[in-house]
Amino acid sequence: xxxxxxxxxxxxxxxRLHQLAAKMINDFEDSLLPEERRQLSxxxxxxxxxxxxxxxxxxxxxxxxxxxxxLLRISFRLIESWEYPSQTLSGTVSNSLIVGNxxxxxEKLADLKMGINVLIKGSLDxxxxxxxxxxxxxxxxxxxxxxxxxxxxxxFRLLACFKKDMHKVETYLRVANCRRSLDSNCxx
Amino acid sequence: MRNSGAxxxxxxxxxxxxxxxxxxxxxxxxxxxxxxxxxxTFTCWWEPGGDGGLPTTYALYYHLENSETVYExxxxxxxxxxxxxxxxxxTSLWVNYNITxxxxxxxxxxxxxxxxxxxxxxxxxxxxxxxxxxxxxxxxGPFVRVSWEKPRTADTRSGWITLIYQIRVKQEKDEKWEExxxxxxxxxxxxxxxxxxECMVQVRCKPxxxxxxxxxxxxxxxxxxxxxxxxxxxILITIFSIFIVLILTWxxxxxxxxxxxxxxxxxxGPKIKGFDxxxxxxGKTEExxxxxxxxxxxxxxxxxxxxxxxLEVYDNEEQELVLDGKELSxxxxxxxxxxxxxxxxxxxxxxxxLLEKCMDGREGSGSDQHQYxxxxxxxxxxxxxxxSQGAEPGSPESTDGRAKTWPVVFPQPHHHYPVGAVKxxxxxxxxxxxxxxxxxxxxxxxxxxxxxxxQQELRFSKSACRHSQSYNQFNLDSIDTPAPGVPxxxxxxxxxxxxxxxxxxxxxxxxxxxxxxxxxxxxxxxxYSKVKVVTSHNILLLQRDTSHQCVDxxxxxxxCTTQQPPHPCKPAVHQWNSVMPQEGMRVMGxxxxxxxxxxxxx
Numbered sequence: 001x002x003x004x005x006x007x008x009x010x011x012x013x014x015x016r017l018h019q020l021a022a023k024m025i026n027d028f029e030d031s032l033l034p035e036e037r038r039q040l041s042x043x044x045x046x047x048x049x050x051x052x053x054x055x056x057x058x059x060x061x062x063x064x065x066x067x068x069x070x071l072l073r074i075s076f077r078l079i080e081s082w083e084y085p086s087q088t089l090s091g092t093v094s095n096s097l098i099v100g101n102x103x104x105x106x107e108k109l110a111d112l113k114m115g116i117n118v119l120i121k122g123s124l125d126x127x128x129x130x131x132x133x134x135x136x137x138x139x140x141x142x143x144x145x146x147x148x149x150x151x152x153x154x155x156f157r158l159l160a161c162f163k164k165d166m167h168k169v170e171t172y173l174r175v176a177n178c179r180r181s182l183d184s185n186c187x188x
Numbered sequence: 189m190r191n192s193g194a195x196x197x198x199x200x201x202x203x204x205x206x207x208x209x210x211x212x213x214x215x216x217x218x219x220x221x222x223x224x225x226x227x228x229t230f231t232c233w234w235e236p237g238g239d240g241g242l243p244t245t246y247a248l249y250y251h252l253e254n255s256e257t258v259y260e261x262x263x264x265x266x267x268x269x270x271x272x273x274x275x276x277x278x279t280s281l282w283v284n285y286n287i288t289x290x291x292x293x294x295x296x297x298x299x300x301x302x303x304x305x306x307x308x309x310x311x312x313x314x315x316x317x318x319x320x321x322x323x324x325x326x327x328x329g330p331f332v333r334v335s336w337e338k339p340r341t342a343d344t345r346s347g348w349i350t351l352i353y354q355i356r357v358k359q360e361k362d363e364k365w366e367e368x369x370x371x372x373x374x375x376x377x378x379x380x381x382x383x384x385x386e387c388m389v390q391v392r393c394k395p396x397x398x399x400x401x402x403x404x405x406x407x408x409x410x411x412x413x414x415x416x417x418x419x420x421x422x423i424l425i426t427i428f429s430i431f432i433v434l435i436l437t438w439x440x441x442x443x444x445x446x447x448x449x450x451x452x453x454x455x456x457g458p459k460i461k462g463f464d465x466x467x468x469x470x471g472k473t474e475e476x477x478x479x480x481x482x483x484x485x486x487x488x489x490x491x492x493x494x495x496x497x498x499l500e501v502y503d504n505e506e507q508e509l510v511l512d513g514k515e516l517s518x519x520x521x522x523x524x525x526x527x528x529x530x531x532x533x534x535x536x537x538x539x540x541x542l543l544e545k546c547m548d549g550r551e552g553s554g555s556d557q558h559q560y561x562x563x564x565x566x567x568x569x570x571x572x573x574x575x576s577q578g579a580e581p582g583s584p585e586s587t588d589g590r591a592k593t594w595p596v597v598f599p600q601p602h603h604h605y606p607v608g609a610v611k612x613x614x615x616x617x618x619x620x621x622x623x624x625x626x627x628x629x630x631x632x633x634x635x636x637x638x639x640x641x642x643q644q645e646l647r648f649s650k651s652a653c654r655h656s657q658s659y660n661q662f663n664l665d666s667i668d669t670p671a672p673g674v675p676x677x678x679x680x681x682x683x684x685x686x687x688x689x690x691x692x693x694x695x696x697x698x699x700x701x702x703x704x705x706x707x708x709x710x711x712x713x714x715x716y717s718k719v720k721v722v723t724s725h726n727i728l729l730l731q732r733d734t735s736h737q738c739v740d741x742x743x744x745x746x747x748c749t750t751q752q753p754p755h756p757c758k759p760a761v762h763q764w765n766s767v768m769p770q771e772g773m774r775v776m777g778x779x780x781x782x783x784x785x786x787x788x789x790x
Binding site: 015018022048052056058059060061063064164167168171174175177178179186 | 227228254276279280281282283306308343344345346347348350396397
């Protein structure tokens, strides 16, 4: 069905975003000088990510217990939280990744957000969209923009958080997809 | 201060004692790896750093990235020695764990370096299960179908984890494994396997973001013995073509020579007649050049032999011109003569050839002439000597057939010829006649007159030929005194031998009036019947010529001018050009064209 197609499409898109995020941080780590690597190891534990305030399941059981709508909504919020900082993100990585359009990442995120929105509407299936605090403006919107000093550390943190969030969304969407219909990806 | 100092000293001493005893605090442990098989639980392993001789205990502590609460490892046993197992409840995804291990013994403890772990990124699934490989017989040929199952712990059904598989195949006695990616499916068909060989198969899997699992245990399958149908056809074709190629090769080999001729026709090499390449290679230049010298070329017949003592020209009924050049040549062949090329020939002088006719004696010549004929060379030589004494250029050696010497003579009128020198000297007859003009004799002979020539018998050819009329040009005696034996000449036409060429050809020119100046007679453009050429067959070719005949030098006009009045020469030169006989060209044996024949005959 159309919904199924959209779901599959959304899963593919977020998978690509996750792969992109992984490559970005790998390239960043490879380009570091040895002394910078030492410096980087000291920043662990990582400081907060912007998406930490978003309540999201952190385990399989928790995820399995969450409804599809909840998963979709969380995914939507996660994607939305990165829509604005992605512009800064493009600046931290080499241009080889983002060829041509520097806003490519932002556009992808926007598209995915729209798709998830469609899926949400579809799963709502006529029901009113009862969003509790999802539509609230994101706090700490300027979270990533406040970094001034120590760009190295902040850049790395930015990249790490992006990669993690993308993986989250991918996982949630996959689970939602497989729960919805026994896709070939799920049965195998 | 004292206490601290005392403590320090005591500690130091204690350490020394302990070191002497061989015990020490534990070494630093190290976390080797942390792995999660299904993205739900995970396990960390460490290695001890040395127990220091005392029983050491290890403890693992961790805290999450966003809290300071330190927890200790919940399970040290499940995963085995030196491990810590985190169950589902203790595992949180997308959270960094800061894990450290502390080793402690009676003397102290040691803390490992912290490790940051995010469970999501340390997933390494278990190996696939139930790997089976069966041979499937197909019309194309048999192949092996490998199938397996996912590891039990991986939850792919709910989409929690996504696995991709990889198999590898190796046939017996192969060195390398062949790897194939199977994607997310749980089966794979392996083609291109060799028949009658055992196959080994292994499978492994990987999550979309994670590590590869270990390879499964080897599964064996035996390929049946079969011959692929396609292959048999190709084998037949190959054998057939090889057979054809062999036949072609053999045929080519047999016909090798004719093929060579056909494809590579022999290129004729340059050849010079008489040229020996081997001789050239040997490097002996003398021999080479000797080979180049064609025997008999240039015609080096002794010109002396061609000297004719007298020439009999028969007019009227006995117009029998007999030329016996050959006899002459035989006689005089013995004389040495250095052969020159023909370049010197063709001086203006005209030779008077005495053609010997093979007849007995001369009519009216008398015994004197016989005597003359007996002398042959010797007389000639003596004549020469006598002539040389005279220092006259007009030595009567015109019988010598050597035209080459003639030019030599004239520039050196006082040249003395050594006695016995066979080299003849020819004089320009006109000149001689000029000089001798005052001595013109009434004799009918046109002779070279020499003033100082004693009355010697001129030489005659040995075989004195009969001549009805002795035409002794060299009868010098007759200059001063009438030749005793010289009969009065009837009205005959006298032919003056202009020259003798190597082929014993007498080039004659007739003399209209023996009494008059030869020179003039030569120059008057009267109609003479002249001997154009004397062929080797002793045939005189007469030619009626109306032009000046004076010049006989066709190639050396300058000599003519020096020796004769220019007037006869010049027109003769032109004349010569006009009367150049074409048929007079004679090709001699070695391809040498005798241009002497081209001399104008007057």
